[in-house]
Amino acid sequence: MSANSHPTLPPVRLHSDAELARDALGAPLFARAVRLARWAGPDTRVGVGGELATAQLPEAAAVLGLDAADADSAGYASQAWRVAVDTGLVDVTEPEDDGGEGDEERFGTAAPGEDLALVTGGAPGDVLDLWLAALDTVLADAAVPDLDDLVDALDAGGEIDFDRLDWNPGREADFLDEVLANLYLLTVTEGRSADEPVPLPVLAASIVVPDDMGEPTDAVLEQVSDAMMRLDDQFRQLEPIGLVEFRPVDEELMAETDGPLEPEAASAATAVDDEDVSRYGMVRLTPLGLYGIRARMLEAGVDAPAVGELAEKGADALLDAVSFYSESAAQAEIEQWLAGRELPAAAAELLAAARGDDEGGPLRRLRCQQALAPAGPEAEPAVRSVLDDPELGGLARVWLAERGVSDVPAPDPEMVFWLTVDTIAAQLAADGETEELPLLMETLTAHHTGFFDQVWRVEHPATAYVLEAMGRLHPDKKAAKEARKAAFKARSRRPA
Template sequence: MPELARMARTELATAARLARWAGGGPGTPALTGILPEPVVLAAAEELGLTAGQVRAAWDRARLAGLVELHDGAARPGWRLRAWDDDDTAVLRGWVALFDAWSLAHPFLPGHATGPDPALVAEVVEAAPQLMSLLHLSNGPVPIDALLDLLRQRVAELRTERHEPPAEGMSDPLPALLDWTLDAAALVGALRPRDPQRPDEVVLTALGSWAVWVKLEQICVAAQGPEGHMEQSASTMLRACAGLSPGPARTEYRAWLAARPVAPAVAELLDTARGDDALLRGLAFEALRVVGDAAEPAVRAVVEEPVLRPYAVLWLAELEGGDPDDATALLTREEATWLWVDTAAAVADHGEGHLLVSHLETAVQGSVRGLLQEVRDVGHPRTVHVLVALAAVHPDPALAKQMRRAAFQVHTGEA
């Protein structure tokens, strides 16, 4: 663990430097989270970086949770505060960057007629299978083998969604695979290609560890809910994801009974700070089982942007408020952020029709209004949600609007 954390700190060293600089006051981003040009130039001069390096480091700092944005101001994230002392926080920060590789290094076609955004999204969705093959091979893997697997996985995804096969005079998948591998290398998951063997790729120690952890989580979650009271909060919550509310609450109670209340609540909140929106929602469901004993800890996190919407609703419900009325306690921006977060959970773990139905829960009165506010809210999963919605929405015109909005966010045009 210490050696892996050392590697992660090295990968994120520039991002951590920029996060500390920004958190000290001079680095004030726009409401969209993008650094204004004067701030980029000031950071470049003070930190001895190029403007391009500053922009890349800023993206990494946001994706790794090293900075948080509140009302257009940057402040140190909880991972940055624990950066020097907590190896686990460092590794989780790097894994968050690894999971968001497609946002850290977005695909930018060299001409206007690049691949359809839906195909790019399918390649992103297929990437875990590519990483799993690299991990299980325990050594270099030919790029041709990865390309064959990518073609197979994209075809399966299109079949599952009842979409026609990708058509066109040119085959975009080799270029998209190159982008995937290059982006994975840039975040530290793949070794740079050996000039002597350019047609092979291999995972780094960090990349192999991250894939192993994810495979282990999948295997543990597949064992069913019984016997998870000795497992971590994230493992227990994943096991409960497919349960109905009653059995899930039984599992939460068993897990809580096996440990003191304060550490259990702290672990649930720490899990809620992670990158999986489904676990965030389930963590607060488990905190409802805790009840009054969790109130001080939940109040203490109410100003953390990622947890605030959940904490406000949780506290309102604890005080006896109507859950339907509690949403009025959120600002429009917070309600939209919560909508995107919930949509990300549905996109990752639910079915397409549920994602379409989720549109009806938005506070905006129209899809056009929703898309405008979603673009501005700055949720890190916005592109993923919009592309997933476009892939399943039955209205071609609305799907086109969603793809356009996703591309604008993806390229920073929003």
């Protein structure tokens, strides 16, 4: 009876495809790739791997408006070219193999690719597909050690000693995927604003520190420090593609520690005020970044829902899904579902989907009640039609009474007790044993003399479960004791 039995990520609120496509086109690295694709032509020379010839990098940098005197310009141009090639914005023809004869370096050619036309003539989804391909390239680059580490790992023959480098491509890619998944979860978690940045130490600790560890050891804090520095470098690379907004680790802080952060710094970074913690780096996923990471998780088989994706599905799929959403996310999804439907038919469909004596039934009925709460007189015929339904009659009476309808028939005692059990079961399934639940239990039982002498007989699959919870949580000790006795009776009468 717990939402934990249905593992899924909270639903994310995404911008429209048109807005996201505009963001993608505005991402600096993607925009550079598009400009180089338009520049590519008969005189463009490429190497064996499709990379831009070294002699052409200054011209490419100039096309991008970069300062040729800047030592980083060639690197920016090379990266943008690689993105253009990997996304299909550029088609390359690699140099032909001359069989090893001659010393002259041979070059291939390049030309704008067919997909370049999608940038201006395609649908927003086409642009986003190109951007996702660009993201794959950037993520692969971000998982590669920096140049200094590669140089340090060269052996006597000039080859990279991977054992010395301690770099495993698969492990690095998995690490970055896990980091981004955690950042996604922190972003969509209820109670946090999607615009609120995450401190880099918090993100690093979420990957490194075991969940069951109390006070981190110095060894673990050192791992957190190492992870922070890796992420500082990686997020610098991911920002130009529009995935994140990133405030790097303060250079003065690095100078103060004379290199990598000490374990004490990693520990202190989680305990200082907002102004200080920002010196250790802050990161947030952009709306485009949320879209991108969700797309990657969906491809990996992760259940990552988005608000609005149930709008075309039936009420049964809607209630099953939003049963495990937070109340606000469920309301947002329900509103979008109702927006495209005639209310009388929608109300009837919701009520029909809310029936069922399975474990999820109480929570479906709670979400159905939530969906019908703002409905006006148009929904009344559908609600009245279930007044005699043993599972929905109580819900219908509550809805009508809240609207001041005077001719609502009084429920029989069996329906009252059934509705009480169903309501508490739904609250337990939605939020667990909250601080507010004891007050709800007290309110529901206060007006019924001999409540526990009768409720254990209710034919509801959650009767014993609810009574056991009342035995633990009811604020009145006498009532709690009676609830435990009633739970025992309810368990005893159920067939083995």
